[in-house]
Amino acid sequence: MPRRNKITIVGAGNVGATAAHWAVQQELGDVVLVDIKEGLPQGKALDLAESGPVMGFDSNLVGTNAYDATEGSDVVVITAGVPRRKDPVTGQFTSRDELVDINRKIVGGVTRELAQRSPNAVLICVSNPLDAMCHVMLAESGFPHQRVLGMAGVLDTARYKTFIAMELGVSVEDIHGMVLGGHGDTMVPLPSHTSVAGIPLRELMAQDKIDAIIERTRKGGGEIVGLLGYSGYYAPAAAAVAMVESIVRDKKRVLPCACLCKGEYGYENLFLGVPAVLGAGGVDKIIEMELGEKEKAMLEISANAVREVVSLLPYGK
Numbered sequence: 001m002p003r004r005n006k007i008t009i010v011g012a013g014n015v016g017a018t019a020a021h022w023a024v025q026q027e028l029g030d031v032v033l034v035d036i037k038e039g040l041p042q043g044k045a046l047d048l049a050e051s052g053p054v055m056g057f058d059s060n061l062v063g064t065n066a067y068d069a070t071e072g073s074d075v076v077v078i079t080a081g082v083p084r085r086k087d088p089v090t091g092q093f094t095s096r097d098e099l100v101d102i103n104r105k106i107v108g109g110v111t112r113e114l115a116q117r118s119p120n121a122v123l124i125c126v127s128n129p130l131d132a133m134c135h136v137m138l139a140e141s142g143f144p145h146q147r148v149l150g151m152a153g154v155l156d157t158a159r160y161k162t163f164i165a166m167e168l169g170v171s172v173e174d175i176h177g178m179v180l181g182g183h184g185d186t187m188v189p190l191p192s193h194t195s196v197a198g199i200p201l202r203e204l205m206a207q208d209k210i211d212a213i214i215e216r217t218r219k220g221g222g223e224i225v226g227l228l229g230y231s232g233y234y235a236p237a238a239a240a241v242a243m244v245e246s247i248v249r250d251k252k253r254v255l256p257c258a259c260l261c262k263g264e265y266g267y268e269n270l271f272l273g274v275p276a277v278l279g280a281g282g283v284d285k286i287i288e289m290e291l292g293e294k295e296k297a298m299l300e301i302s303a304n305a306v307r308e309v310v311s312l313l314p315y316g317k
Contacts (some may be wrong), residue, residue: 153256
């Protein structure tokens with residue numbers, strides 16, 4: 001019998017557990033759910049496994065507090081780390097910059113454990129600040145940069161498409177567009193490359209409406225935190241699993257995600273959200289789109305924001 005794909009998800013919180021749910025429901029492979037809290041990954045893995053007879057999937061699930069069960073993973077999704085939260089007193093959100101030091105230690109330690117046991121895996125970062133954590137994973141794993149990437153643009157693009165569909169009253173399946181840049185308030189939605197069933201967005205929507213959707217997309221994560229008091233997880237988990245699917249099934253989907261640019265778009269050795277072809281080896285190639293001057297300027301602002309956070313890391317100093 002052919003070997004099943006093996007998917008490790010680190011962090012059994014909302015995002016990790018939901019990613020495991022999406023992955024087994026699509027039967028992408030067997031799933032190992034890892035978390036430091038005793039009983040948490042074991043309980044969630046067992047609960048999810050018990051839904052198999054009802055939902056009709058045969059994936060095996062393992063919950064563990066150690067890393068040995070992750071050996072030989074094809075793809076690893078790292079959701080571990082401290083999430084953004086809203087302070088109940090001040091009402092202020094935790095900034096992504098504030099997460100750097102503590103999450104660097106968490107993500108770095110996790111990456112070393114995983115790289116040792118699964119030297120051929122593709123690593124997908126979900127932990128924030130995402131673009132900076134990709135640099136941590138690359139440095140700590142020693143992997144080729146094609147096998148280290150971040151879930152950013154898929155989520156941001158999903159939010160962008162959702163808001164467009166809501167405004168126009170059309171199916172999300174007919175919205176085609178993309179969001180580039182860093183995962184944060186400086187992300188770069190591209191209305192000039194957005195269409196609805198092939199019809200340019202600007203023929204269907206006034207510029208002020210487009211601008212409002214761009215702003216809502218940029219603040220999308222904060223909007224969820226403001227409503228729930230903690231970060232969203234359905235859409236982030238779905239976005240991560242879309243990347244996993246393209247990798248384990250070698251689908252060659254073109255997905256916007258954080259990749260290490262090597263001259264693309266004029267950037268060197270910087271993780272940034274760009275359109276990438278994802279296959280069995282991770283990033284097959286980065287696709288360079290034709291950007292207008294305004295879009296290039298926005299991408300530069302986004303890249304500078306990423307550089308500022310990356311500069312807080314000890315690597316290369």
